[in-house]
Amino acid sequence: MRKDALHNRERLLRAARSLFADRGLDVPLEEIARTAGVSIGTLYNRFPTRAELVEAVFEDRVATVAELAERSLAMDDAWEGFVAFIAGVCELQAADLGYNDLAIRGGTADTDTGYALMQQIIERAQESGALRDDVTLEDMAFVIWGVAATVRATFRVAPGVWRRHLALTLDGLRATAAHPLPAPPMTPAQTRTAMNNCP
Amino acid sequence: MRKDALHNRERLLRAARSLFADRGLDVPLEEIARTAGVSIGTLYNRFPTRAELVEAVFEDRVATVAELAERSLAMDDAWEGFVAFIAGVCELQAADLGYNDLAIRGGTADTDTGYALMQQIIERAQESGALRDDVTLEDMAFVIWGVAATVRATFRVAPGVWRRHLALTLDGLRATAAHPLPAPPMTPAQTRTAMNNCP
DNA sequence: CCTCAAGTTGAGATTCACCTCAACTTAGCT
DNA sequence: AGCTAAGTTGAGGTGAATCTCAACTTGAGG
Numbered sequence: 001m002r003k004d005a006l007h008n009r010e011r012l013l014r015a016a017r018s019l020f021a022d023r024g025l026d027v028p029l030e031e032i033a034r035t036a037g038v039s040i041g042t043l044y045n046r047f048p049t050r051a052e053l054v055e056a057v058f059e060d061r062v063a064t065v066a067e068l069a070e071r072s073l074a075m076d077d078a079w080e081g082f083v084a085f086i087a088g089v090c091e092l093q094a095a096d097l098g099y100n101d102l103a104i105r106g107g108t109a110d111t112d113t114g115y116a117l118m119q120q121i122i123e124r125a126q127e128s129g130a131l132r133d134d135v136t137l138e139d140m141a142f143v144i145w146g147v148a149a150t151v152r153a154t155f156r157v158a159p160g161v162w163r164r165h166l167a168l169t170l171d172g173l174r175a176t177a178a179h180p181l182p183a184p185p186m187t188p189a190q191t192r193t194a195m196n197n198c199p
Numbered sequence: 200m201r202k203d204a205l206h207n208r209e210r211l212l213r214a215a216r217s218l219f220a221d222r223g224l225d226v227p228l229e230e231i232a233r234t235a236g237v238s239i240g241t242l243y244n245r246f247p248t249r250a251e252l253v254e255a256v257f258e259d260r261v262a263t264v265a266e267l268a269e270r271s272l273a274m275d276d277a278w279e280g281f282v283a284f285i286a287g288v289c290e291l292q293a294a295d296l297g298y299n300d301l302a303i304r305g306g307t308a309d310t311d312t313g314y315a316l317m318q319q320i321i322e323r324a325q326e327s328g329a330l331r332d333d334v335t336l337e338d339m340a341f342v343i344w345g346v347a348a349t350v351r352a353t354f355r356v357a358p359g360v361w362r363r364h365l366a367l368t369l370d371g372l373r374a375t376a377a378h379p380l381p382a383p384p385m386t387p388a389q390t391r392t393a394m395n396n397c398p
Numbered sequence: 399c400c401t402c403a404a405g406t407t408g409a410g411a412t413t414c415a416c417c418t419c420a421a422c423t424t425a426g427c428t
Numbered sequence: 429a430g431c432t433a434a435g436t437t438g439a440g441g442t443g444a445a446t447c448t449c450a451a452c453t454t455g456a457g458g
Contacts, residue, residue, distance in 0.1 A: 002424085002434060002435065003425075003426095004424075004425070004434095004435070004436090008435085008436085030414095038437095039436065039437045039438060040417085041418085041438065042435075044416095044418080045436075104352070139364075139367065141349075142345070142349055142364040142367060145348040146346075146364070146368075147345075149303070149344040149348035150340075150344050153344055153394065154385070154393045157389050157392045157393045158393065161382055161384075163381045164338070164341070164380050167381050167382075168372065169345075169367070169368065170371070171371040172368055173367065176375070177373065177375065179366070179370050181363050181366050181367070182362045182366050184363075185360075186353070186357050190356050190360075194352040194356045195352065197355065200404090201403095201404060201405065201454085202455075202456095203405070203454075203455070204406090207405085207406085227445060227446090228445080228447095229446085237406085238407045238408060239407085239447085240405095240447095240449085241405075243447070244405070249446095
C-alpha cells in the first residue's frame, strides 16, 4: 500500500470515528469524506461498503471488550465482576453513539470468544448466588438494548442518566430480586437474527 | 366536509393504521396513499404533515391509556395496579410498531392528565411499600424505552420475549430489590426533550 | 339542471444519499 | 529522468422519498 493511500486511510478513519461518535452510524459518507479532506471516490476505494468502514473504525472494540471481560473475571467478587463487565460495555456505548448503534445491531462481543467469556462471567455470578439463576446469556441483550435506547434518547440532554437506568436493571438481575419469569429466553439463533434485523 | 372527502380520509387512516402497525412510523407516504387507493395529493390535502397523520391515527390511544390508568387505580393491590398499567402500555407497544415508535418519541400518555394518573399510580404503589421509594415518574421512561427497543428488535423473530424483559425490569422496581441509585432522576423538562429528540 | 366551491389528480420539481468511472495525478522503482 | 501501477478526483447517473400546483372532476345547494 502506497504511503499516501495509507495516509488517506488514516484520515478517513479519524473522520469517521469522530462523526460516528457524536452522530451515530448513519452519517452520510460524503460528509465523512469531506471531513477527512478526501474525495468520495477515495472513500469508496478504501471502503467499498459502509459496513467495511464501520468494521475498521470499531475494530479495536472487540479487544477492549475481551479485556474488560477478563478483568471482570479476575475480580474477587463474582457479582462485582458481572456488574463491572456490563457497566463497562455500557460505558463504551455511552461514550460513542456509533458504538451504541453497533451494540444494538450485534457488534458487541460478537466473537465466539467474547460470548464464551460473557457466559463464564454469568455462570460464575450465578454460582456465587448473587445473579439470579433463571437468566441466560441471551437476556443480556435486554440490558444492552435497553441502555442503548436510553443513551440514544438522553445523549445530549442528560448524559449520565443511563447509569440510573442500568442500576435499576441490575437490581432486577440480583438473585434476591427474582420472581418467576413469564416467557422463555431467546434462543441464540433468535438473538442473532434480532440483532442483525435492527434498523 | 364533503362525504367523498370524509370517505377518503377514512381510507387513508385505515391504510396508515395498518402500515404503521407492522412497519413502524417511517412508511413512505406514497405507499400509504397507494394502499388507500387515493392519490398522494389527496393525502397531502388531508394531512399536510406526517405528524398530523400520525396524530390522527393514534388519537384513540390517549383515551385507551387513560382508561388503562383508571382501571389500574381501581385495582385492590397497588403493586398489581402498577404492573397492570405498565404492562398494558407495553402491550400496546408490542401490538403496533407504529405506536412503539411513538412511545419512544413521547406519544404515550403525553397529556397532563395522563401524567397525573401515572403519578398517582406510582405514589400509591410506593405508599403500599411494594414499589421502591427512590424512583420517579421520569424513570418510567426507562421502562418504556427499554421495552420499546426490545420490541423493535424482536418483533418478528420472537414476539413475546419483551414480556421477559419487562418482568426483569419490574423485578428491579420492587422495593425489596432496591439498592442505592448512582444518578439523580431526569427532570420533567429533560424527559420531555429526550422524548422529542429521538430519531 | 346548473353552478361552483370543494376535492382530486399525478406528473414533475426538489432534495438527499448512494455509487461509478473515465480522466487525471503521483509515489516509488529502475 | 522516465515510466507505470497505484491512487485520486468529482461530475454525473440512480433511486427513493417529499412536496407542489395547475388542470381536472364532482358533490350538493339552489
